[in-house]
Amino acid sequence: MPLNACELEIDLFCRGLRVPEDVPLDGARHVSRTRAGLGSGLEVVIPTGSKLKPEIWTNVPVVERFAKRSPYRLAGGPDAGYEIVNDRDRSTYPVKLPAQPEWYSRLTSRDVPMNRIGVMQGTYLGIYVNPVCAFWSYSPPLNCRFCTTGQNVGSNEEPVKAISDVVETCRTAKEESGVTFVHLNGGFQGSRGLEFIKPYVSAIKESVGLLVGVQLAPERDFTHYDELVSLGVDHLSFCVELGDRRWFERVCPGKARAHGQNLYFSAMAYCSDLLPYGAVSGEIIAGLEPLESTLATIDRILDAGAFPTVCIFRPTAGSDLENWPSPDYAEMRTVMEYVYEACRSRWMPIGAAPNLEVSLVVTPDDSALLAERTAAFYGYEAFRRAARLLARPWFAARMRSRS
Numbered sequence: 402m403p404l405n406a407c408e409l410e411i412d413l414f415c416r417g418l419r420v421p422e423d424v425p426l427d428g429a430r431h432v433s434r435t436r437a438g439l440g441s442g443l444e445v446v447i448p449t450g451s452k453l454k455p456e457i458w459t460n461v462p463v464v465e466r467f468a469k470r471s472p473y474r475l476a477g478g479p480d481a482g483y484e485i486v487n488d489r490d491r492s493t494y495p496v497k498l499p500a501q502p503e504w505y506s507r508l509t510s511r512d513v514p515m516n517r518i519g520v521m522q523g524t525y526l527g528i529y530v531n532p533v534c535a536f537w538s539y540s541p542p543l544n545c546r547f548c549t550t551g552q553n554v555g556s557n558e559e560p561v562k563a564i565s566d567v568v569e570t571c572r573t574a575k576e577e578s579g580v581t582f583v584h585l586n587g588g589f590q591g592s593r594g595l596e597f598i599k600p601y602v603s604a605i606k607e608s609v610g611l612l613v614g615v616q617l618a619p620e621r622d623f624t625h626y627d628e629l630v631s632l633g634v635d636h637l638s639f640c641v642e643l644g645d646r647r648w649f650e651r652v653c654p655g656k657a658r659a660h661g662q663n664l665y666f667s668a669m670a671y672c673s674d675l676l677p678y679g680a681v682s683g684e685i686i687a688g689l690e691p692l693e694s695t696l697a698t699i700d701r702i703l704d705a706g707a708f709p710t711v712c713i714f715r716p717t718a719g720s721d722l723e724n725w726p727s728p729d730y731a732e733m734r735t736v737m738e739y740v741y742e743a744c745r746s747r748w749m750p751i752g753a754a755p756n757l758e759v760s761l762v763v764t765p766d767d768s769a770l771l772a773e774r775t776a777a778f779y780g781y782e783a784f785r786r787a788a789r790l791l792a793r794p795w796f797a798a799r800m801r802s803r804s
């Protein structure tokens with residue numbers, strides 16, 4: 402039986418996609434290895450045929466070893482249109498490949514190509530703002546084992562981003578690609594990370610007017626979060642990655658030594674009190690630790706007042722875990738179905754922000770397509786639609802530049 406769009410998204414994350422050499426990718430977004438390397442795949446848009454969510458944006462692994470053995474293959478071309486063929490049963494799925502933004506190669510006034518400042522991940526702009534994450538400079542390194550930030554920042558993107566370059570790139574992405582949200586991240590910077598990022602938040606809010614998300618290692622002085630909120634930050638996220646303590650210590654040695662898991666949940670809870678419900682998230686990786694730990698961590702994130710962002714583990718080429726197996730589809734489907742149900746039971750207003758499609762993860766919003774059609778489902782969907790409509794003027798005000 403053919404998969405629905407969310408099931409296909411999950412299976413593509415688990416199995417990857419082959420791109421035969423004779424399939425032209427003219428005009429499509431190039432595979433870009435920036436930030437942690439999670440976006441190192443091909444950006445693909447899957448029409449869903451559902452009013453709930455007309456399309457799903459996804460970043461499909463294509464360069465990793467497991468993707469070379471994928472039953473899925475890309476076919477077609479820019480003129481006739483693309484489709485994904487499942488060679489197991491010959492089923493086909495029409496897809497679109499989003500265009501490479503014309504502004505990627507444009508220079509900032511300091512002569513830096515804009516795609517060395519930020520890249521599109523789905524419909525939002527992602528910028529790694531801080532210097533390279535400090536976990537990479539320990540000896541031996543304490544980097545998270547799935548991450549390739551230490552290889553990307555400084556080679557595939559600028560080592561340090563000037564505020565003026567960031568502002569110009571944000572403004573261009575807003576004007577030409579309709580971006581509504583910029584996500585700033587920067588790994589671990591000791592106690593200086595949040596201080597470092599504040600002028601960027603201020604400048605973007607002041608001169609561009611975008612929704613701004615910040616994702617940095619948690620710091621023990623929570624008053625920094627009050628300051629970020631007063632500067633206008635709209636979203637804060639915390640990457641706790643794994644719920645099981647032993648897996649956390651094994652996969653994230655730096656985070657285990659510098660922070661410990663509890664700090665992530667305390668920071669989530671603190672920030673959830675500062676920002677509107679649904680504006681804080683906890684990020685985890687599914688497919689490494691046992692399934693029960695992943696499900697329990699989803700609940701723990703929601704209990705802290707945040708929403709769960711669940712990445713399907715990608716054995717990214719060049720990372721310490723590049724030879725690990727990619728996750729099992731059936732397990733990942735269970736996780737994503739659980740995410741939706743857990744959000745539903747807490748009335749989390751997922752998917753309320755305008756034009757925000759995230760390609761690196763199966764969003765709670767995408768996973769609505771997995772849910773059973775019960776009265777509770779329709780009640781929650783009606784609530785989400787109302788939340789989206791009611792929040793429109795609020796988001797519009799937040800996206801006006803202050804100057």
Ligand code: SF4
Binds near residue numbers: 536588618
């Ligand atoms: S904290 Fe971990 S995932 Fe984040 S940039 Fe550093 S090594 Fe990579």
